Amino acid sequence: MHVLAASAGFAIALIILGDAFETIILPRRVIRKFRFTRIFYRHTWIPWRKLIGSLHNRRRRETLLGFYGPLSLIFLFLSWAALLILAFALLQWAWGTNLRGETAPGFRAALYFSGTTFTTLGVGDLTPISGFARVLTVGEAGTGFGFLAIVIGYLPVIYQSFSRREANISLLDARGGSPPAAVELLRRYAEGQALNEIDVLLRDFDHWSAELLESHISYPVLTLFRSQHNNESWLAALTAILDLSALLIVGVEGVPAHQAQLTFAMARHAVVDLAQVLGTPPRPPAPDRLPAPQFERLGEQLRSYGAPLRDGPTAAAQLIDLRHMYEPYVNALGTYLVLELPGWFPRDGVPDNWQTSAWERAACRLPRSRPAVPDDHL
16 A cells, blocks of 8 residues: 555656646656646636626636636646645655654555645645655655745746737738737738838737747747737637738739738648647638638729739639638637637727726726716726
8 A cells, every 4th residue: 555655656756746747847748648737727618618608798708718718727736736746645654754843654644744835835734754754855845845846937828928929919900900800910001101110010920920930839828818908809800910911912903922921831830830839720610711702802892092902813722721721720729719700801890908998898887977986998
């Protein structure tokens, strides 16, 4: 029995320490299937998603889905700590719980001593006697102290990556609408006689896509962190940029395609790798995001903006081929993360986020005789 306990304790400690190293410190994708972190997220996110998805209130649903990312980090850290405490308790108990001061010798005393040692409380009511117990105690105290230091250093990195991601998403608000749409992006640049500046936008999002790929593969939990506004997301921004790049590659008068090709390649790389990391097999969206009648409408609108799309059946076929390269992946990611994909056209009558405020929305809901009350962002 003691041999089994020692083996189990050693195995648990090794698995959890390795998992924490791969999750927090190792800056690359881990392809090994058996990982505690992967099991944890699979068995918490999917039930949470199904439970919250049954709510009819979209605003409340998005709020609760947004809680999951930060909460999951807290519970993941607590799970790691609890399993490490259990592992060291098994090792202490397997060696015979050589502790001075225990009134009830056994596994309970070993578990209590392990908890106080790992958290570096140092209560002092139990002390190790044998040499092995003392070495194990020092090792556990050092592990607990190092674990706490790594967690403290990990959280700022996560939130810095989140902030950098959200800053560029907010830039699309005035440029492409809320949520952003490829046709709306072209319309606003064309009406501002700034089609030659689209290359600057695409260059910025080329770098943004590369940073998104690096940060979200290193820390996949970031994919579960939702944006400040319900009508914005990193996936919607990435999809809109891919849509825009695909249009420019097909050919839009007055806009060179070279930067669009580079941005398309980088953004497509990001969605494919992230779909692989999250284990979401590609599947085309249903219904089609841009059926034939909508493609004709797209061409008419671009002509009216002074930025006509290259005519002919080859243009439609090329756009379909380009869309097949990324739409199945963004659709799979959107389904798994419960993130809505943007359309090719803007939503009618929906203002940009910068054009609204919580006070204005509250004023629209309340009688004129009552003062407007601030409300949360939609």
